[in-house]
Amino acid sequence: MNILNLLNAMPGAVAQGLIWGITAIGIYITYRILDIADLTVDGSLCTGGAVCIMMMLSGHNVFVAMVAATLAGMVTGLVTGLFHTFMGIPAILAGILSQLGLYSVNLKIMGKANQAINVDKYSLLVSLRYIKGVAFYKNPIFVVTLTIVILVLILYWFFGTELGCALRATGCNGNMARAQGINTKHSKVLGLMLSNGLVGLSGALLAQYQGFSDVNMGRGAIVIGLAAVIIGEAVFGRVFKNFGFKLIGVALGSILYYIVLQTVIWLGIDTDLLKLLSALVVAVFLAIPYWQDEYFSQTLQKMMGGKDNA
Amino acid sequence: MLEMKNVTKVFNPGTVNEKLALNKFSLTLEDGEFVTVIGGNGAGKSTMMNAIAGVWTVDSGQILIDGVNVTNLPEHKRAKFLGRVFQDPMTGTASTMGIEENLALAKRRGRKRFLGSGINRKEREEYKELLKILGLGLEERLTTKVGLLSGGQRQALTLLMATLQKPKLLLLDEHTAALDPKTAAKVLETTEYIVNRDQLTTLMITHNMKDAITHGNRLIMLMDGKIILDIKGEEKKKLTVEDLLHKFEEASGEEFASDKAILG
Numbered sequence: 001m002n003i004l005n006l007l008n009a010m011p012g013a014v015a016q017g018l019i020w021g022i023t024a025i026g027i028y029i030t031y032r033i034l035d036i037a038d039l040t041v042d043g044s045l046c047t048g049g050a051v052c053i054m055m056m057l058s059g060h061n062v063f064v065a066m067v068a069a070t071l072a073g074m075v076t077g078l079v080t081g082l083f084h085t086f087m088g089i090p091a092i093l094a095g096i097l098s099q100l101g102l103y104s105v106n107l108k109i110m111g112k113a114n115q116a117i118n119v120d121k122y123s124l125l126v127s128l129r130y131i132k133g134v135a136f137y138k139n140p141i142f143v144v145t146l147t148i149v150i151l152v153l154i155l156y157w158f159f160g161t162e163l164g165c166a167l168r169a170t171g172c173n174g175n176m177a178r179a180q181g182i183n184t185k186h187s188k189v190l191g192l193m194l195s196n197g198l199v200g201l202s203g204a205l206l207a208q209y210q211g212f213s214d215v216n217m218g219r220g221a222i223v224i225g226l227a228a229v230i231i232g233e234a235v236f237g238r239v240f241k242n243f244g245f246k247l248i249g250v251a252l253g254s255i256l257y258y259i260v261l262q263t264v265i266w267l268g269i270d271t272d273l274l275k276l277l278s279a280l281v282v283a284v285f286l287a288i289p290y291w292q293d294e295y296f297s298q299t300l301q302k303m304m305g306g307k308d309n310a
Numbered sequence: 311m312l313e314m315k316n317v318t319k320v321f322n323p324g325t326v327n328e329k330l331a332l333n334k335f336s337l338t339l340e341d342g343e344f345v346t347v348i349g350g351n352g353a354g355k356s357t358m359m360n361a362i363a364g365v366w367t368v369d370s371g372q373i374l375i376d377g378v379n380v381t382n383l384p385e386h387k388r389a390k391f392l393g394r395v396f397q398d399p400m401t402g403t404a405s406t407m408g409i410e411e412n413l414a415l416a417k418r419r420g421r422k423r424f425l426g427s428g429i430n431r432k433e434r435e436e437y438k439e440l441l442k443i444l445g446l447g448l449e450e451r452l453t454t455k456v457g458l459l460s461g462g463q464r465q466a467l468t469l470l471m472a473t474l475q476k477p478k479l480l481l482l483d484e485h486t487a488a489l490d491p492k493t494a495a496k497v498l499e500t501t502e503y504i505v506n507r508d509q510l511t512t513l514m515i516t517h518n519m520k521d522a523i524t525h526g527n528r529l530i531m532l533m534d535g536k537i538i539l540d541i542k543g544e545e546k547k548k549l550t551v552e553d554l555l556h557k558f559e560e561a562s563g564e565e566f567a568s569d570k571a572i573l574g
Contacts, residue, residue: 160428161424161425161426161427161428162418162423162424162427162428163423163425164428165407165411165414165415165423166415166423168404168407169404172407173400173401173403173404175396175401176402177415179363179385179392179394180415180419181386181387181390182423
């Protein structure tokens, strides 16, 4: 229980939080903007990591590999989108189907359950080896922060375009969107592709950072992403009203999640229990708005003497 | 402007809930006609609107708008012909988006949407002017989220959105039914103003017989998925609620049962 150990672990936690922050921003697009809980991400995160590592192992440049990983992620989103819109499968089930199918796909991409990449032999963009003792521009915290800023700027621009507005309208009110001539099926597919593209990119960064891609690396990604979205909104929601800042808030939420996680590990909890803990924490946070509606407003009404002015 | 030929729609076919909602329904609207539509619950009023709007496809028959056969077009592709205002104030607008963003979405109805700007400065000025017509002060609140507006404000805004791009046909599905009487009157007044200004061909469903008589230049009454009364021209101008009730009994052989429709 040496506090120095915890402090030493912090830069790593922040770097991981940032990388997962990109996944969280992807999840924000589906969960908050499109109003779809997309479980594809549990598979597409690994797809991104697997594609990136295999491309690099076969001698491709790191940036080419990351673009390929992003595109691969977008294809997974396309598949889920078609399951949902073309085949009429409920969104949540469409995501589960993709996720299951992707397990096999990911195994085939890697040829086995995991593939390691040696940071000394390949020029990786991020690695946990670069956390200390390198120039600041090689530090993963700097690299990923820069990546997030660029992504947020692009997304901010995109959601202000006609297409981006159509996507927001689709998520908010499908009837209205169709009445205004928006093809809501196209919007949903586009949103799912965008989201999973980001998740694929996040997977590519994560695989480089940890030095390997693993078929199980995406397990629970949706929960971690949701946790980041919810924490980000709870902590920064009152400060960040602007859409771009909301996305930044989500990335910061992801960092907070990893700092808390690291602290809990430092406190000596059995690491086997971490996923259970994450699931319960997210469940409670998801319940809070419901509880507020269900119970708090009633208490409030009673306090106001039953007057209907709440 | 609109032609519906022998349109039939059955809901839940083959089940105990089977309902023949439109029964070989035919209706032709001339350019500039403002038609009010009345009828009891389940008469097929909203089904008629949804058939025109393409919410689902009809079982048989044909629908033409401005000479174009739209029978098999999906909802979003028919949108370029239609302006729609719904009964539920929540349905017509996107609550998490601003007033100007909603108007900008409506402005692009029937156009291809790419990576052009979602809204530009010139439009903002235009929307400000347009919102003044409503007299609700919304022109000062362009960036306010629509979710913060009252039902009446949202319906007025939806009306503006429906007519921002002049539609071939304006569909009003009991758009004042969910509003308090004062607000309803105000929204109706605005409706009348816009329809007259743009000479819009309009179909307006209402539960209120008085409104059905005072507005528009043609009145149709529906029952069991068919038109049982069709009154236009001079006859429509002289129509009273008593006449209408009398005609209803003649046409249907039943007494009109809804107090709400009479007293409104």
